[in-house]
Amino acid sequence: MTHKQYDVVIIGAGPSGAVAGSILANKGLSVIILEKQYFPRFSIGESLLPQCMQFLQQAELEQVVLDNVAQLGFQFKNGAAFHRAGNDSAFDFTQKFTEGPGTTFQVKRGLFDKLLADETHKKGVEICYGHQVESVERLEPDVCLTVLNEQNQQYNVNAKFLLDASGFGRVLPRLLDLEKPSNFPMRKTVFTHFEDNINEENFDRNKILITVHPEYKDIWYWLIPFADGTSSIGVVAEPKYFDDAKSESETLLDFLSQDPNLKTLLKNAKPIQDVRSIQGYSANVSQLFGENYALLGNAGEFLDPVFSSGVTIALSSAVLAAPLIEKQLNGEQVNWQSEYADKLKYGVDTFRTFVESWYDGRFQDIIFHEQQDEKIRNMISSILAGYAWDNKNPYVSESERRVNVLAQICQP
Template sequence: MQDNKIYDVAIIGAGPSGAIAASILKQLGRDVIVVEKQHFPRFSIGESLLPHAMQFIEQAGLLDALINNASDMGFQFKNGAAFYRSGEHSAFDFEDKFSPGPGTTFQVKRANFDKLLADETAKKGVAIHYGVQVEQVAITDEMAALTVVDESGQTSEINAKFILDASGFGRVLPKLLDLELPSELFPRQAVFTHIKDNIPADANFDRNKILVTVHPEIEDLWYWLIPFSDGTASFGVVARPECFAEAELEQQLYDFIKQDDNLASLLADAEIIQPARKIGGYSSNVKQMYGDRFALLGNAGEFLDPVFSSGVTIAMRSAALAAELVDKQLSGETVDWSQDYQVALKKGIEVFKHFVMSWYDTSLQNIIFFQSDGSDIKPMISSILAGYAWDTNNPFVADTNRGLNILTQLCEAD
């Protein structure tokens, strides 16, 4: 890889945020290189996209490729989110929302989705190198240098004017630059797999929506069921670590299904088709999301929780925002990374964080199941569930804590 070239931008990671940033920068005329530790396709969770993410996919020039390949890749049209708790049903239609912008999206198999975005980015002329791991970073007033190692063990150096870390849970720069902080969120664990769901066509189930189910007895334990268009689905359980047993992961998933009446009925004939996986300690935070000649994108900076599927949307928004700011800086413009990037991005992240914390203390659960279809409040909540957590015209974005507190009191008074 050693070519003694100085790139405008080096990006660590070829996942959604890396592909979006690289494509936008390439459209802006920037010379970009991407290094990715793994090889695509590779399995990943975060399969239920939010409509707001479609704006960044379109901005990066990747929307046509997504739409044209959705059917062949088993991606499922998505128009909302459904919730179930001990006999209570609630559903949110993302097309009936407060904020402007797309109201539909897809539920995607991330192995295919990530590869599609990366391949389309490469077609634009972006060099993507797979099987390459970043070992060191050195930043000076003039340059940023990445020391990388390929699978043959060969070490080389990549020089760039700016680095974007899109390494996701790998959190390359936070580890190398000592930026990691513990998350404010309680540590949880997820066990998940893909299934052939075999849900009957006449079942009370909308394949166009993710189904989030609250455990009938453990209020902060929940399930996701994300259907795909080919009859398969992503299924997972999220809970405190002590809620999981020592049994094999597949058996634990089957046992949890039996504990909820609705899932037990829907998934009576479900078959696990991939080895179950487990991930814990995924919530993260950092001291800062930018520095001299670098910025952190998406999960490399802060990851909250999978409950509202916010991860990919935050990653893509951060990628689009950072790409635009990098282009300005490289053009000689003054960029205030604190206000224009970190503060701007954190506004929406904090909204999602309030929703996550309120979900686990059950106050948001009560609000979700309280909202009727005729409620004036429901479109405002729907907007945030659709990813529009930066729309300050929405009262629940402008003052999330106050809004949720008022709704909690209304629910308790009912």
């Protein structure tokens, strides 16, 4: 067995791993990223939120994204549109309560993730594709991992600190027995990419379209347009709504035919990839950190795809954790609970309020209410744009109470 020694080892080369790796490399630390797959690879989470641009900027990765928008076909995004039973509503993210970027992009994640990883590699971060973490040998006094390479050979990686950015792979929660049931109901999503051929005049490609099923408020669809005339389209529902006798392709097309607006928009659409599905993706853990390790993004907790919060939470976790690692390796005291877990959880809990109130209908009633106060709209727009950590926003600092009061006012 060979032994390699680094300051930090990161599991996963997705956005949170790349952002954390970039920040650490910018600080002069030696970093290795172990990535089980080969890039580019398919991933969902294709509609970024504007808050992501600030996080990318902190990692000095924003410019490479802006420089490659045209070449990689990233779609400019300035908001979110909603449709329910013939009624439309939309939020312009430039009209928001919180300062910061109001626009971002809708991206094919294979290309986006590879772009960030390649730029991180240029900063001196070693990235090993096709390398899978088999076990954690120890976590103190330093970290030792057993890794399987692409030739099926085992070797050890030693580091002073370990970050898990493995996303839905959830490597450390599995290996360290940290997994905890999510308090969200089990849901399933079925999705693929379409050549959408949308020619409706009032369709706005600069916004994600979120559609509520005309009959069931807890079923919804996403439609994420890309710059090349294709779209990512999916449906999310509890398993009880799915017919196991149907193929995934039949299931998706059947659901899409049930909403009149989507049926019209997609009348000329053609699937261009195999239909995929994910079930039981909501996840939680007993702790987000431990001796010489921390969990980033989806490896720690994933709520739900409805407001595209996954990448934002992942990047937030990376920009919170990386400076703390530098402090710890410099011999300074770090309180990971107050400086990392509590801070990350603050924004996650804001998103949680809005996700839960979406499924029980409270937030849907707010979004589709005919008379909307501009100041309140801007506060909600901030959260939909990803600014879920802004405690000056009353809908962040008192999210549950504020949503409840507003939902009562907006009840149909």
